[in-house]
Amino acid sequence: MMRTKSIQWKSFWLAILIVTVFFLTPSMIYANSNGRMKVKVGYVQSANMMERDDRGVKSGLGYEYLQKISYYTNWEYEYVYGEWNDILQKLIAGEIDVMAGVSKTEEREGQMLFPDYPMGAENYYIYVYDSSPLSTKGIQEIKGRTIGANKDSMMEMLLRKWNKEGGYNVDIRTFSGNEALYENFDLNRVDAVVDTDNAITPEDEMVPLARIGSSDYYLAVSAQRGDLLAQLNVAQSKITSTDPNFVKKLSEKYFSNSVVSAQMQKDERMWIEKHPVITIGYMIDYLPFSDVKRSGEVTGMVADVMNEMMQQLHLTSSVTLKYRGFYKAGDMLKALKADEIDVAFPVNDNVAFADENQIFLSSPVITTAMNLVFKGKYSSKKTRCIAVRKGNEIQTSYTIKHYPNAKIKYYETFEEALDAVRTGDADSIIINDLRKDGYLSHARYKQLKSVRLLDYSSRCLAVNAGNNKLLSILNRGITNLPANYSMLATYPYTGRLGSMSVEDFIIEHWAEVFISIAITVMVLTILGSVIYNIQRKRKMLETMAHKDSLTGLLNRRSFDEQMDRMEESVPDNEMLFVGMDLNGLKKANDTLGHAAGDELIQGAASCMKSVLGQYGQVxxxxxxxxxxxxxxxxxxxxxxxGELQKTFQTWKGERNKSLSVAVGYCSNDENPTITPREMMMIADQRLYQDKAEYYRQAGCDRRKR
Incomplete structure (x- = not known):
């Protein structure tokens, strides 16, 4: 009898437990018909972090981070919009499942769950409008003023701590979220506001007065959703191991143009006041980086980049840039040490060289691949004797580092060094990617060939050791350059390296030149031929700039230009975006060699051209x-x-038995109002889903693809 009662009581409490769990987890993830799990996400609109435009298109670091997490967890999001404090309370109450950008505090650790990895770190500043009198008076003038912050946020906690420890006696007023905070700021109901370093851009016309603290921020999980936390930790671990720089790349994408990085500090402003003229030393005969015109003026990307840096830092009216050219890097560094110039460019990103010469290096201005140029068929003998332009420290150090046993022969000019390779006086020469195509398009160098080397080379600005104020100013300028600005700035000057010279003309048309001295008619014919060949050369260079040499397809530059032309307009015709990514390329390179990898790339390109070429561009x-x-x-x-997939499946190569390509596509049939960029984003997401499914079925680690 006792045993029967015991069993009955156990059954009763088990039933109570099941009912309790059922009713206490109303937001439990459920699987959709497509197998994805629904997760409620709090979405607080914030500049650069979680934005949404008038059409509902989302962007920002937090949004992209959530999408990346969904690739590994198979979550499908249901967005819940609101102000910061309202969304935070919903998370605490279990009305939503996750919320991005939440800082960890002792109180919050008892209210919600935090994963093993943070999303990132942010600094908190007190900001005022640059038109405010406070912007020029310093932090001491903030005493007794009113400062606004979001309620129950990390910014409020750090502000109160900063106020107490510093004795500033400010009046702290809190608001439900950014909308209310900035509405009161604009109405002058508060004198200053607290925000993160990544939320304020130069367009906001605000300046930071003081840094009050920093913290990591997380993708926080409802306390009732321990199951989601476990999945999130696994996803973050996979992202960290497969793409260690993912968060860094997102930060560079969305936060590089913050007002804090562009806002110079007091010691930097004082340095500018004492040095209204900055003299930049540059290398002559080093296009597209730098050279001198016949008029004596500087030319090359150095002038464009320095002017853009001054504009980004708002120094165009207070700083005058002067330039001085040098034929030898050693002479340029001597002038830097003697304070005859303030900045040297280009200088190789070589810390040991900088330490030896007592100079400080800026962040890299530009990075480029390097090539070995030679005549005839490549063999190891091509590196026995390498030509170097005298005074080119970057070329010299790269050659010594990678070919320490090679004999180096120095020449006065770059053309003389190339001529030495052409005539056999030297076996080869090392040229960066930006100069190679321009020079090798010359007629006299048409017999020269090249192979790309493994290591890339970066170019920096250099200042005297100890001049850290100028170094900070330069680094601020580099950080605030528009995306890919330095690389784009080289294009106008790269083409000049390939212009036809008098010597090229004589080599190709020596008979016509000789005859033209006596026969006027032949002069006209030759002139016509010259014009035709110049146009052909220019067209060839333009084609080289827009086509991929390995596959013959249009390259990334062509794609970016096409996207810019289409902008954000809705297409009139039926349009399809197709994203494609080779599966197993790394495995082919590692096991069969790079020739096998190239065969896969060329094979995939051939399949794409044969099927898709008639409908558009690949x-x-x-x-x-x-x-x-x-x-x-x-x-x-x-x-x-479907025809494209069949073509991939039936392809066979000499080194590879099969070809696998992940494909994702999106057409405006799905949504007549969709823009090309939105179609591209959707196609990209579907591509990665297809790729993930391939590796899941293959049962292999994607990192070894």
């Missing part, structure tokens, strides 16, 4: 990445993609 946008933009009327896109 681009190679990266090592194993391709994009196609297709247009037409009354086309069956699914059928066309």
């Amino acid at each position: 681009y190679r946008t990266g090592g194993d990445e391709f994009v196609a933009i297709l247009q037409g009327k009354h086309l069956n896109w699914d059928k066309i993609i």
Whole structure:
């Protein structure tokens, strides 16, 4: 009897437990028909972190971070919008499942769950508008003023701590979120506000007065959702191991243009006041980086980059830039040590060299690949004797580092060094990627060939050791340069290296030149021929700049220009974006050699051109990445993609037995109002889903792809 009662009581309490769990977890994730799990996400609009435009298109570091997490957890998000404090309370109450950008405090650790890895770190500053009198009076003038902050946030906690420890006696007023905070700031109800370093951009016309603290921020999870926390920790661990720089790349993408990085500190402003003229030393005969015109003026990307840096730092009216050219890097560094110039460019990103010469290096201004140029068929003998332009420290140090046993022969000019390779006086020469194509397009160098070397080379600005104030100013300028500005600034000057010279003309047309001295008619014919060849050369260079040499497809530059032309307009015709990514390229390179990898890339490109070429353009946008933009009327896109997949499946190469390509696509049939960039984003997401499914079925680690 007692045993029967015991069993009955156990059954009763088990039933109570099941009912309790059922009713206490109303927001439990459930699987959709597509197998994805629904997760409620709090979405607080914040500049650069979680934005949403008038059309509902989302962007920002937090949004992209959530998308990346969903790739590994198979979550599907349901967004809940609101102000910061309201969303935070919903998280605490279990009305939403996760919330991005939450700082960890002792109180919050008892209210919600935090994963093993933070999303990032942020600094908190007190800001005022640059038109406010406080912007020029310093932090001491903030005493007794009113400062606004978001309620129950890390910014409020750090502000109160800073106020107490510093004895500033400020009046702290809190608000439910950014909308209320900045509304009161604009109405002058508060004198200053607290915000993060990554939320304020130069367009906001605000300046930081003081840093009050910093903290890590997390993708916080509801206390009732321990199951989600476990999945989140696994996803973060995989992201960290497969893409260690993911968070850093997101920060550079969204936070590089923060007002804090562009706002010079007091000691830097004082240095500028004492040095209104900055003299930059540069290398002559070093296009596209730098050279001198016949008029004596500087030319090359150095002038464009320095002017843009001054503009980004708002120094164009207070700083005058002067330039001085040098034929030898050693002479330029001597002038720097003698304070005859303030800055030297370009200087190799070599810390040991900088230490030896007592100079400080800036952040890299530009990074480029290096190439070995030679005549005839490549062999190890091509590195026995390497030509170097005298005075070119970057070329010299790279050559010594990678070919320590090679004999180095120095020449006065770069053309003389190339001529030495052409005539056999030297076996080879090392040239960076930006100069190679321009020089090798000359007629007299058409017999020269090249192979790309493994290590890249970065170019920096250099200042005297100890001049850390100028170094900080330069680094601020580099940080605030628009994306890819330095690389884009080289393009106008790279083409000049390939212009036809008098010597090139004589080599190709020596008979015509000789005859033209006596025959006027032949002069006209030759002139016509020259004009034609110049145009052909220029067209060839333009083609080289827009085409991928390995596959013959259009390159990344062509794709970016096409996207800029389409901008954000809604296409008139039926359009399809196709994203494609090779599977197993790294494995082929590692096990069969780079020739096998190249065969895969070329094979995939051939398949794409044969199927998709008739409907639009195909681009190679990266090592194993391709994009196609297709247009037409009354086309069956699914059928066309099916034909593409069959072509991939039936392909066979000499070194590879098969070809696998992950594909994702999106057409404006799905949404007539969708823009090209939105279509590209959707196609990219579907591509990664296809790629993830491939590696899941293959049962292999994606890191070894």
